[in-house]
Amino acid sequence: MKEAIDPVCEMTVDVETARFKTEYNGVTYFFCAAGCLRTFQENPAEFIA
Ligand SMILES: [Zn+2]
Numbered sequence: 001m002k003e004a005i006d007p008v009c010e011m012t013v014d015v016e017t018a019r020f021k022t023e024y025n026g027v028t029y030f031f032c033a034a035g036c037l038r039t040f041q042e043n044p045a046e047f048i049a
């Protein structure tokens with residue numbers, strides 16, 4: 001199982017079943033919920049180390 005870390009809340013997300021994802025600067029980010037995706041999209045730079 002492939003996993004990714006939700007950059008907003010740092011939860012582990014299964015990338016194969018993830019419903020919420022977005023691409024930013026050529027990198028795909030996965031989220032546990034619509035709220036986390038929305039938070040990320042409002043200010044992506046804040047969540048990228
Ligand atoms: Zn989340």
